[in-house]
Amino acid sequence: MKIAVCVKQVPDSWAEKKMVNGVLDRENVDAVLNDLDEYAVEEALRIAEEHGGNDEGGANTITLISMGPERATEAVRKGLSMGANDAILVTDAALAGSDALATSAVLAKVISDGGYDIVICGTESTDARMSVVPAMLSARLGWAQLTFASKVVVDPAGKVSITRVTEAGVDELSADFPVVISVVEKINEPRYPSFKGIMAAKKKTIDQKDLAAVGVSAQSAWSQVNDATPRPARAAGLKVNDEGNGGEALISFLAEKKLI
Amino acid sequence: MSNVFILADFSGDKASKTTAELATAGARIGSVIAVVLAPNGKGAALAATVNQGPVTSVLVLESDDFSAHGVAASADALANLVKEKSPTALLVASHAFGKEVAARVAVLTESGIITDAIDIAADATATQSVFGGSTTVLSKVSHGTPIITVRPNSVEADFSASTPAIESATATIGAEAKKARISSSQPPVKGGRPELTEANIVVSGGRGTDGNFTAVEAFADSLGAAVGASRAATDAGWYPHSHQVGQTGKTVSPQLYVACGISGAIQHRAGMQTSKTIIVVNKDPEAPLFDIADFGVVGDLFNVLPKATEGVLARNS
Numbered sequence: 001m002k003i004a005v006c007v008k009q010v011p012d013s014w015a016e017k018k019m020v021n022g023v024l025d026r027e028n029v030d031a032v033l034n035d036l037d038e039y040a041v042e043e044a045l046r047i048a049e050e051h052g053g054n055d056e057g058g059a060n061t062i063t064l065i066s067m068g069p070e071r072a073t074e075a076v077r078k079g080l081s082m083g084a085n086d087a088i089l090v091t092d093a094a095l096a097g098s099d100a101l102a103t104s105a106v107l108a109k110v111i112s113d114g115g116y117d118i119v120i121c122g123t124e125s126t127d128a129r130m131s132v133v134p135a136m137l138s139a140r141l142g143w144a145q146l147t148f149a150s151k152v153v154v155d156p157a158g159k160v161s162i163t164r165v166t167e168a169g170v171d172e173l174s175a176d177f178p179v180v181i182s183v184v185e186k187i188n189e190p191r192y193p194s195f196k197g198i199m200a201a202k203k204k205t206i207d208q209k210d211l212a213a214v215g216v217s218a219q220s221a222w223s224q225v226n227d228a229t230p231r232p233a234r235a236a237g238l239k240v241n242d243e244g245n246g247g248e249a250l251i252s253f254l255a256e257k258k259l260i
Numbered sequence: 261m262s263n264v265f266i267l268a269d270f271s272g273d274k275a276s277k278t279t280a281e282l283a284t285a286g287a288r289i290g291s292v293i294a295v296v297l298a299p300n301g302k303g304a305a306l307a308a309t310v311n312q313g314p315v316t317s318v319l320v321l322e323s324d325d326f327s328a329h330g331v332a333a334s335a336d337a338l339a340n341l342v343k344e345k346s347p348t349a350l351l352v353a354s355h356a357f358g359k360e361v362a363a364r365v366a367v368l369t370e371s372g373i374i375t376d377a378i379d380i381a382a383d384a385t386a387t388q389s390v391f392g393g394s395t396t397v398l399s400k401v402s403h404g405t406p407i408i409t410v411r412p413n414s415v416e417a418d419f420s421a422s423t424p425a426i427e428s429a430t431a432t433i434g435a436e437a438k439k440a441r442i443s444s445s446q447p448p449v450k451g452g453r454p455e456l457t458e459a460n461i462v463v464s465g466g467r468g469t470d471g472n473f474t475a476v477e478a479f480a481d482s483l484g485a486a487v488g489a490s491r492a493a494t495d496a497g498w499y500p501h502s503h504q505v506g507q508t509g510k511t512v513s514p515q516l517y518v519a520c521g522i523s524g525a526i527q528h529r530a531g532m533q534t535s536k537t538i539i540v541v542n543k544d545p546e547a548p549l550f551d552i553a554d555f556g557v558v559g560d561l562f563n564v565l566p567k568a569t570e571g572v573l574a575r576n577s
Binding site for chain 1: 331371443446515
């Protein structure tokens, strides 16, 4: 099987994020592989291992697909060190400030040219948190959408079944190849790259392409940020020590604020 | 006057509170037409429950493909309706299903999309709270039909009764939207407690519960609140993942958030710091969450919560 995993480099979730001219300042923060994409890489590895592996000459290949600045090779390298075979990074100055629609258009072109059977994504990125790219990819490619999966079962003959878990309940879904999957974080426990994996990743190919090489033109963002203001910091309020009356103090506070 | 579409949101077989919130936000932009996607034969009954908030009319689309093929089928029907009727904007609830439907409609109608709006102005400018609530952003769609997902519990809903006209339209769903097949669906296991993201009050427990949520649950029940949990508590298996509040869990912004035995890692804050009022109960006086608490009690939650629960019950009796 040919499996693709979409990965994104994001600002470290511990870092303080700022808006500059209506877009997230990505230059001046530590950047890492999106946490939630690690589950997608792990799931791809798990599926490959279950069906003949992805070693050289193995039955499966796992390709990471990413879009971002050149610096995103660091995050992509992490996925390679976990065990993916190779990677494609679309990097082009014209893509700065792309929205999810533009991003999904570029990724969809790379995916459709690659002839994959399965595309796996995380459910969201920890920076924008929109959760829309997997659905957009499915719509653009015309492939089945199997998203918010807490369990994935692959029949290499060409069928995927998932358990979808959302606030609306639990659904069992299935579809024939090719499919777009997104996985929730409880699906697996992503492996730590081994020393061997890290060394091997240094030799793996990251195919950097600009938009011309991909064969799409840049699409400007279809929504604009007109204003961004830091939220006034919350000031600490009253703090009391519980000397047997903490519960009562709490009730008085609630009553005073008319919350009970 | 221009028309605004809202995708009616249901809890079981009744329109949810979120539907009234979407209608309230939509009415600022134009007359609200609530779109109801229903199984064959169920449209009229579902439409009849869309009777709160400023809804001008209800448009019912019936098809068994909605339950058989999920997100893609719903989005396809909605996108075709949007193309045909050209509303000024489309508002959808910001949950997993709503966001995915909105995402597909944006692609299919070549329209810009904004997710997780917490407010909407008359010119369809959306307010978002981003980066874990640290920044407030005003955005506007500049291409196609503005498609905006609105976070439940953010817009103060007008719940006044309405008697919208009910009409029906044809659900047009293409073959590409039927590729995923749903073989079974189970509604969420509902306790007697409100939905976490829709609740006015949320009481959450963390590491300090040491795995025992009874005090947290009892206090929540006395207040009619939903129960949340920190990632530490859900990872330890003490409480279901579906109740996790924080960056990788749910984002909540209730009127009152009570954090019990939660130190307040930045990931947890990201999911709750837009709550109107925050109360923190923690043994550790240095817990970082005290820094953003309107009221804090330094003490053991197993001593503080039972007394507080008694206090609430006594007031209500």
